[in-house]
Amino acid sequence: MLSTKPNAGRRPGEDGYILITAVWLLLLGASIVAIIMVHNLRYSEELSFEREMIKIGDAQESAVETIIADILFNGPRSQFALLPATSEYRIDGVSMQVSVSNENGKIDLNQADLELIRRALQGLGVSGVPREKFVMLVRQGRYTEHPFRSMIDVSSAFAQAGIGTTDGFCPEQYFTAFSGLSQPQSNQMDPRLSKALGEASSSDQQRFRPGNALRLEIVAEKGLPLVAVVRTSGLIDRSHSVLDWGVGAGCYQPDI
Template sequence: MARNSSRAQVVRTEATELQQRLDFEAAIDTIVADLVVQGPASPWAQLPSEGPVTVDGRTLHVAISSEAGRLDLNSGDIATIDRALQGLGAAGSDRAAFRTAIEGTRADGKRFMGFSDAAPILALLHSLPCPARWFTLYSGLTQPDETQTDDELARAMGRTGSSGFGRQPMKPGTPLRLNLQHPDGSSLQTIIRVGGPNRPYDVLHWARSIQC
């Protein structure tokens, strides 16, 4: 009896997780379809953006921001990254260890292929809450796009004029970070690039929880 009860619980859990994934995917598909059909007129095309998406009567909350406004661990200018970390309040010892690790990675000709690869480096920033919030692996930019940069990061970088930009039009091909909250309490963070060569979007990152 206990074995049957345990197996039934496993089946229920698997069914719940499958439904969550289907809902997350449907919400993303809905947003991408709106972006493709409406283009700049889509409410999701103004970044950052957030709002509800209803899937079969279940309403998910979605927040979207641009990866172009973040510091790129692979291609970002190291001095710019260090200045931003100082402005964000990272301790000097953390910044020094972080800079050494980044320089070593690049000297070896390596790239971070995913946030799991970058986790040990980001963990060096002990004094900075949730450092992954400020970083990307996918923009390919040496400097964050100031029109897409979060106000707090803009101020940390000394861009005092950036706080007036507000919401800005999404630039074609820019990777987007989506944080999705399901009504049952589960969450998803994904990074996508709209307009892949063989499908409406490419998934660059998929994590079944939102760190920050």
């Protein structure tokens, strides 16, 4: 007679083995699902971060255009008619601090006398060897007709000379490649540069003129600062030209 028992024909412990296998397969499936979910979450976070950075970048670029439009259309009534000047913008939900200054108050490394550059560096506390090495690099650039074309060029030369940005020293506060002047305008100079050159400093804001190179620093709550150097023309059809443009540059410290 055939057995009617449900476990007939199975070896002892087989049911337990099947149960354990089923549990392990369930755990494996759950682990795979969890890994996929974590991967998708990370991808979603990265995509969200990239979108936020793009949004901030677009807002910063819009701020540059807004500043230029303010200067061009409002003229003496512009909040940037007197420089240096700072303001706060909020564009597309992005809060930003903006700073506008005149490059005419800085030493143009393409035009200034080498002795003036040397004296400024000494007054700013740069020691002898790196100071002379930097002056040599400036001289070489002039002889080989390779002028400084951007602030990246300037920063690179300072780095080659062994001059760092420690102790609050930032070359972009005192040197430029865009004013076209052999002497910086004393009424536009940073007080520390005035002191370094042994000149009286002016704490008053000064009115800029069309044709001046302006430095715009746009700092948002997140992301890197945008620094642009533009030359205004005063003409509606061609309001300005961009001389330099960089993300992650500048010395401006946000306080939002």
